[in-house]
Every structure is written in C-alpha cells, then in structure tokens.
Amino acid sequence: MRIVAARLLPVVLALAAGSIVIILAHGNPVQAYGALLQGSFGSLQGIAETLAQTTVFIFAGLSVAIAFRAGLFNIGAEGQLLVGALTTAVAGAHLHVVAPLEIAGCLACGALGGAVWASIAGFLRARFGASEVITTIMLNYIAYLGANYLVSGPLRGSALAPETAPIDAAAVLPPIVAGTRLTAALPLAIIAAVGLWWWLGRTVGGFELRTVGRSERVARYAGISVTRVIVKTMAISGALAGLGGACEVLGLFHRFNAQLSPGYGFTSIAVALLAQSNPLGVIVSGFFFGVLSNGALSMQAFAGVPKDLISVIEGLIILFVALRWAGAQVTLHERVSESTSVGDGAVL
Amino acid sequence: MNAEGSLIAAVLGITLIKATPLTYAALGGVISENAGVVNIGLEGIMAAGAFSAVVASYYTHNLVLAVVGALAVGAVFGLILAYFTVTQGADQIIVGMAINVLGVGGAAFLLAAIFGQPGASPEVTSFSTIAAGLPGNAAWPILFLRYALVWGALALIVGLQLFLYRTKRGVHVRAVGEAPHAALAAGIDVFRVRYAAVITGAMLAALGGTYLSIGEVDLYSDGMVAGRGFIALAAVIFGRWTPLGAAGACLFFGFFSSLQIALQRANVPAQLLEMLPYLLTIVAIAGFIGRTRPPAADGIPFERT
Numbered sequence: 001m002r003i004v005a006a007r008l009l010p011v012v013l014a015l016a017a018g019s020i021v022i023i024l025a026h027g028n029p030v031q032a033y034g035a036l037l038q039g040s041f042g043s044l045q046g047i048a049e050t051l052a053q054t055t056v057f058i059f060a061g062l063s064v065a066i067a068f069r070a071g072l073f074n075i076g077a078e079g080q081l082l083v084g085a086l087t088t089a090v091a092g093a094h095l096h097v098v099a100p101l102e103i104a105g106c107l108a109c110g111a112l113g114g115a116v117w118a119s120i121a122g123f124l125r126a127r128f129g130a131s132e133v134i135t136t137i138m139l140n141y142i143a144y145l146g147a148n149y150l151v152s153g154p155l156r157g158s159a160l161a162p163e164t165a166p167i168d169a170a171a172v173l174p175p176i177v178a179g180t181r182l183t184a185a186l187p188l189a190i191i192a193a194v195g196l197w198w199w200l201g202r203t204v205g206g207f208e209l210r211t212v213g214r215s216e217r218v219a220r221y222a223g224i225s226v227t228r229v230i231v232k233t234m235a236i237s238g239a240l241a242g243l244g245g246a247c248e249v250l251g252l253f254h255r256f257n258a259q260l261s262p263g264y265g266f267t268s269i270a271v272a273l274l275a276q277s278n279p280l281g282v283i284v285s286g287f288f289f290g291v292l293s294n295g296a297l298s299m300q301a302f303a304g305v306p307k308d309l310i311s312v313i314e315g316l317i318i319l320f321v322a323l324r325w326a327g328a329q330v331t332l333h334e335r336v337s338e339s340t341s342v343g344d345g346a347v348l
Numbered sequence: 349m350n351a352e353g354s355l356i357a358a359v360l361g362i363t364l365i366k367a368t369p370l371t372y373a374a375l376g377g378v379i380s381e382n383a384g385v386v387n388i389g390l391e392g393i394m395a396a397g398a399f400s401a402v403v404a405s406y407y408t409h410n411l412v413l414a415v416v417g418a419l420a421v422g423a424v425f426g427l428i429l430a431y432f433t434v435t436q437g438a439d440q441i442i443v444g445m446a447i448n449v450l451g452v453g454g455a456a457f458l459l460a461a462i463f464g465q466p467g468a469s470p471e472v473t474s475f476s477t478i479a480a481g482l483p484g485n486a487a488w489p490i491l492f493l494r495y496a497l498v499w500g501a502l503a504l505i506v507g508l509q510l511f512l513y514r515t516k517r518g519v520h521v522r523a524v525g526e527a528p529h530a531a532l533a534a535g536i537d538v539f540r541v542r543y544a545a546v547i548t549g550a551m552l553a554a555l556g557g558t559y560l561s562i563g564e565v566d567l568y569s570d571g572m573v574a575g576r577g578f579i580a581l582a583a584v585i586f587g588r589w590t591p592l593g594a595a596g597a598c599l600f601f602g603f604f605s606s607l608q609i610a611l612q613r614a615n616v617p618a619q620l621l622e623m624l625p626y627l628l629t630i631v632a633i634a635g636f637i638g639r640t641r642p643p644a645a646d647g648i649p650f651e652r653t
Contacts, residue, residue: 025461073441128634133388133441134585135633137578138626145626149619269445306460311453318446319428322438 007281010274010320011288018313022305032303039298040291048180052252054290056081056264058189059244061271061282061289062196063114063237067132068277069200070233071213076121076136077241078265079143080114082258084242086147086155087113088249089256092167093157099170106171107188107246114242115235117143122234126227132234140265148258163257173251185247190283192240197279209233241265267293270314273321289314359606364498365564367595367602369394371501372556373580374587374594375508376549381589382512383545384525384645385433388444390553391577392451393425397554398561399455402568403462405472414473414562415555422554425451426547434542437649448577456570467570474566497559501595504552508591521545525643528650538650553577582629589642601625 019029040050060077067074074080088110095102121139124130148162157165173183200206212219212229219226244264249256271289275281292314296307373390380387387393397418404410404417425447432438460466479494492499512518523531524541532538556576561568579601586600587593601624608621 021457025457075441075445124630124634130630130633130635134581135630137388138582138630141575141578141626142623145619145623149617152619153617266445266449269442270449273442306457306466308453308457308460311449312457315446315448315450315453318442318449319432322432322442322446323436 006324007274007276010317010324013320014313014316017316018309021309021312025305027303027305032299032305032309035302035305036292036295036299038295038302040295042298044177045180046294048177048182050287050290050294051186052181052183052290053293054287055183055185055189055247055251056244056261057268057271057289057293058186058193058282058286059247060241060264060268061275061286062189062193062279063241063244064268064272065275065277065279065282066196066200066209066240067233067237068272069213070209070229071216072125072230072233072237073133074118074121074136074234074237074241075133075269076118076139076238076265077244077268078261078263079136079140080117080238080241081245081248081261081265082143082147083117083245084110084114084238085245085249085260086150086164086256087242088246089164089167090155092171092250093165093255095171096168097170102168102170103173103250106167106250107243110242110246110249111239112242114245115239118234118238118241119231122231122238125234126230144258147256151256151258157255161257164255166255167249171250172254173247181252183247183251185251188243188247189286192243193279193283196240200279205232241268267314270318270321273318355610359603359610362606362609363599363603365495365602366605367598368498368501368563369556369559369576370580370583370598370601371505371595372497372559373553373577374583374598375501375504375591376552376556377580377584378549378587378589378591378594379508379512379521379545379552380549381584381646382525382643383521383542384528384643384648384650385429385542385546386440386444386647387429387546387549387553388441388581389425389429389447389451389550389577390556390580391573391575392448393422393550393553394451394557394560394573394577394580395455396425396451397422397557398572399458399469399557399568400554401558402469402472402561403458405474405562406469409473411473411475411478411562415558418554418558419551422551422557423547425554426550427543429550430543430546433649434539434546437651440647440649452573455568459568459570469568471566472562474562477566495563497555497563500555501559505591505595512591522643525645528645542650553580556580579625582625585642586625586629586632589646 022029022032039046041047060081063077064074088106091106091109095105117139121132121135124135125132151164152162155164156162173185175181175183200210208224208229211222211224212226216226248260253260267289271282271285274285292310296310299305300307373394377387377390400421401414401418405414429443429447432443433440459469463469475496476494479490482490512522520536520541523536524538528538557573560572583594583597583601586597604621604624608618611621
C-alpha cells in the first residue's frame with residue numbers, strides 16, 4: 001500500500017499544482033478535472049476513445065522503459081514512432097495480401113522501421129561511445145524532416161495534402177467496439193507489455209539487459225557483451241515505438257502524414273518514468289496519459305481551461321519523479337563515468 | 349549594387365539573423381555545461397522567454413521591460429534546473445526534458461489563457477516597431493536599434509570567450525565542470541558556481557527566445573521555437589563546448605538556413621537542407637571529425653564526500 005502511495009505521489013503533486021495553475025487562470029479546478037473525467041469516461045464512446053489513445057502511450061512508454069532498464073536514455077521514441085508509422089503506411093499500401101497476413105506484415109514493417117532507426121543510435125553508442133541522448137534527439141528531427149520530405153515528394157499519395165496513399169482495406173485494424181476508434185491495437189499493446197515483463201524478469205536476455213543497466217562493469221566481469229546488449233536493447237526499444245506508430249496508422253489514420261504524432265514520443269518519457277520502467281506499470285501510466293489526452297478537449301470546451309494544461313501536468317510529473325529518483329538515479333551516471341574510464345566513454 | 353552583390357549581402361544578412369537566436373541559446377548551453385550541468389531544456393526555455401517577452405511588451409509597451417521580463421522567466425527556469433540537479437542531484441537529462449515540456453506547454457497554455465486565442469498572440473511593441481518610430485531618417489540608429497539583439501549576440505560571443513578563458517571566475521567555472529572535487533579543495537564554492545552558471549545560461553536561452561518573438565517578428569506563435577533549442581544544443585557539441593566554437597557552429601547553421609532561401613529556387617528540398625545541423629552533430633559526436641570531449645564532470649551531480 002505504501003509503495004502504491006509513493007508511486008502516486010508525483011501524480012497527486014502534479015494535479016495539485018495543476019489546480020493552482022487553473023485557479024490562477026481564473027478557472028475552477030473541480031469543474032476542470034470534472035469535465036476532463038467526463039470527457040474520458042462519460043460515455044461508452046468516451047471510454048473507447050480513451051482506450052484507443054492509451055495504446056500509443058503504452059507502446060512508446062515501453063520503448064523508453066526498456067531502454068531505461070539497460071541504463072540507456074532513448075529520447076528518440078518520437079522519431080522511431082514516425083519511421084515505424086511511415087514504413088507501415090508504405091507496406092499497407094503495397095502488400096496486397098489477405099487481411100490477417102497483411103496486418104501482420106504491416107506491423108512487422110513498422111517494428112522493423114523503428115528498430116532500424118533506433119539501431120543507428122545503438123550502434124553509434126556501442127561502437128563510438130556517442131551518447132544516445134544526443135543522437136536520438138538529432139535522429140528525431142532527421143526522421144521528422146525526412147518523412148516530411150518523402151510525403152511531399154516521392155511518397156506523396158494524395159493530391160490534397162502531403163501524405164501517403166491510403167492503406168488497403170485488408171490492412172485496416174477494425175474497431176472492436178462498433179462505432180468507436182478502439183481497435184485490437186490495445187490488446188496487442190497489453191500483450192507486448194506483459195511479454196516484455198516476462199522476458200525482462202524470466203529470461204537470460206532480460207537478465208543481461210538489467211545487469212548492464214545496473215553496472216556495465218559488473219556486466220563485463222560476468223562475461224556479458226555490453227556492446228551487443230546495448231545494440232539489442234535499442235533495437236527492441238525502437239521496435240516498440242515503431243509498433244506504436246504502426247498501430248496509429250493501421251487503427252486510426254489509415255495513411256501517414258508527418259504531423260501524425262503530437263509528441264507521443266516525448267510524453268512516453270513521462271509514461272516510463274511514472275511506471276518506474278516496469279512494463280506492467282506502463283499499462284497503468286499509459287492509461288493515465290490516455291485519460292488526460294482524451295479528456296483535455298472536453299476540459300477546454302466545458303470548463304474553459306486550455307487543453308495545454310495537460311502538458312504542464314506532464315512536465316510537473318516528470319519533475320517530481322526526477323526528484324524522487326534523485327540519488328537512486330546513479331546508474332545513468334555510473335554508466336557514463338565507468339565507460340569513460342575504460343576508454344569508450346559516452347560523450348554527452 | 350549588382351544583383352550578385354545584393355544576393356551575397358542578403359545571404360550574409362540572413363545568416364546573422366538566423367544565427368542570433370541559436371547563438372544566445374548555445375552560449376547559454378556552453379556556460380552551463382562548462383560548469384558541469386547539461387541543459388537539455390534550452391528549447392523549453394527559449395519558448396518561455398519568447399512568450400514572456402511578448403506578454404511583458406503587451407502590458408508595458410516597453411522594450412526594456414520586455415527583455416527584463418524574459419530574462420526573469422529564464423532565471424526562474426534556470427533556478428528550477430539548478431535546484432533539482434545541483435541541490436537535489438536529480439538526473440540532468442530528465443529534469444531538462446521536464447523543462448522542455450513545461451516551457452513549451454506552459455507557453456501554449458498561457459497563450460490561450462491570457463490572449464484567449466490559440467495559435468498566436470496579438471502583435472506587440474517590438475524592436476522593429478520601435479526602430480520604425482525613431483524620429484528622422486538617419487539610417488544607422490535605426491539599424492542599431494532594429495538589430496540590437498544581433499549586435500548583442502556578437503558582443504556576447506567575445507565577452508564569454510574572454511570570461512571563460514581569461515578571468516579568474518571563468519577558470520572557476522571550468523574547474524567546477526572539469527574536476528569539482530579539486531575545485532572544492534581549492535576553496536571554490538562548487539554549488540554557488542554551478543547555480544550561477546546554470547541560471548545565467550538559462551537567461552541567455554530566454555534572450556534567444558526573445559529575439560525570435562520581438563526581435564525578428566512582433567508576436568509569439570505556437571511552435572515558434574521549432575527545434576532551435578536542440579540545434580543550439582547541437583552547436584554546443586559541434587563547437588566543442590567553447591563560446592567561439594559554438595558561435596561558429598551557429599553561424600554555420602545560420603548560413604545554411606539562408607542558403608535554403610537561395611537554393612529553394614534551384615529545387616533543392618528545404619527539408620534535406622534543414623537536416624544538416626542534426627546530421628553533422630551525429631557525425632561530430634561519433635568522433636568522425638576529431639575527438640569531441642565534454643567537460644569531464646559534465647552531466648554528473650556533485651556530492652560532497
């Protein structure tokens with residue numbers, strides 16, 4: 001019980017600080033949060049939409065979380081998600097096979113796209129000691145600009161807007177609740193989370209990953225190839241973000257445009273931190289951000305509080321989690337200073 | 349002047365204009381990282397600075413107060429970063445990301461809350477409106493005032509380089525970033541120097557934002573900073589953590605933005621040119637163009653043991 005309370009503390013503090021912000025903006029916190037909850041849970045439609053929006057937060061949150069567990073900071077989920085969404089959209093428009101196969105193929109392409117994109121950072125980190133923090137930030141922008149270029153030029157499939165051609169009907173994830181946007185993508189995200197939790201805790205690969213996260217030096221003594229684990233972790237991390245992008249395309253948008261993500265990859269950092277990088281916790285924190293994200297618009301419409309309040313709450317949550325982690329967060333630094341001392345230092 | 353000459357003049361002018369906001373933010377990053385604190389929140393602080401300059405100008409119609417307002421908000425963000433990372437020893441990257449979200453999100457929230465319109469603020473008193481209102485038509489006072497922040501950036505480059513490498517306090521900053529324990533043994537107050545460097549750095553980033561909103565144009569719009577904070581971060585690395593190097597990188601990146609305008613006519617896609625700073629930074633950090641080495645204690649919390 002105390003553990004649950006401790007985990008909820010940053011959320012409570014952030015929502016409390018959010019209330020003060022609402023009052024300063026001449027709003028009523030009870031009314032604002034009430035409208036938010038009403039929007040997220042007030043109807044079957046609302047609940048389904050909340051769950052639909054939860055999906056991408058779970059996938060992207062898992063992406064950041066698994067990297068954290070290996071002591072890596074993947075700020076590039078946004079770029080990996082975009083690349084995964086783009087490869088999925090291209091596959092969906094060109095595969096032309098029967099429905100279950102086509103969906104599987106598209107998901108695989110999305111995962112592969114994200115994995116390849118993240119692997120660039122993984123390789124540069126493992127081979128040259130280039131900080132993944134910096135390379136993934138830079139790769140985000142390269143992905144965004146590259147995707148933007150592709151959909152306004154070579155891959156443009158629409159006369160009206162810079163976007164790809166629509167995916168085949170066979171590639172579309174159908175709604176599991178009629179009349180809503182909730183698709184099988186959500187169960188898929190939950191399966192991914194449970195699978196990852198099992199893999200991290202119960203397999204040799206997961207053990208190696210966590211060992212590298214605790215201490216690269218210890219991992220090396222134990223005969224674990226740190227380089228291999230780093231590259232593999234970044235690939236898995238990117239694949240998860242790519243799957244998030246794939247589900248957005250197959251379930252919600254049915255085509256790709258470069259504005260498809262309003263920063264899911266960045267919010268996913270908050271998702272992972274709040275869950276303390278536990279894959280099962282990511283399901284819960286992903287749901288929390290799904291609630292905020294879906295409820296924001298009705299908060300704006302019915303309580304007159306601008307929807308961007310949820311960004312402020314998100315920022316405060318990250319800040320409060322960082323504070324609680326202070327001291328316990330040595331692993332990230334330990335990693336940098338240790339690897340520097342053996343001559344392949346991570347350059348920040 | 350012939351057409352070619354005016355094109356070159358235009359490219360050089362635009363280079364300076366595009367480099368100015370980057371330079372302020374990058375110099376802010378340089379001073380912070382030289383003291384051992386990575387400021388990955390430059391983007392958010394630039395947005396906060398750009399927005400608060402507009403708010404201050406909206407209410408006071410006074411440029412000086414607008415700049416002071418932006419600097420004050422920058423200082424508050426710097427104080428937050430310093431408190432969490434220096435005093436509490438929290439992870440600098442995580443706190444920096446929080447600041448990005450708070451700066452960009454907070455500006456968007458307040459934009460809607462204060463002006464009641466999403467997207468963009470109304471037009472406010474800016475450097476160009478004040479310059480245009482100067483009496484007479486003497487060219488140089490107008491140019492001086494209109495581009496005051498550009499000249500300020502140029503002066504700051506030299507000033508910060510001299511400060512870091514030619515003054516005792518500058519040596520203290522670098523000592524704290526390279527070997528905090530040795531600095532402490534030498535009687536330097538590590539915490540105080542880090543606080544000062546982080547807050548100053550954040551104020552400079554806010555000034556970069558100020559240039560974007562009331563220097564280049566006369567309003568704040570959502571998404572106005574558009575990744576410049578991260579380009580500035582790239583410039584810090586590309587310029588190897590020195591003021592001159594970082595400013596050189598900013599000019600180089602600014603030069604490419606100005607080329608875009610010329611090259612777009614030649615059908616070179618703008619997006620591919622915009623990628624260049626990011627690509628070059630990856631190349632630089634992977635060590636393909638010489639060794640890049642940050643200050644030794646950069647990114648590591650200091651614990652008095």
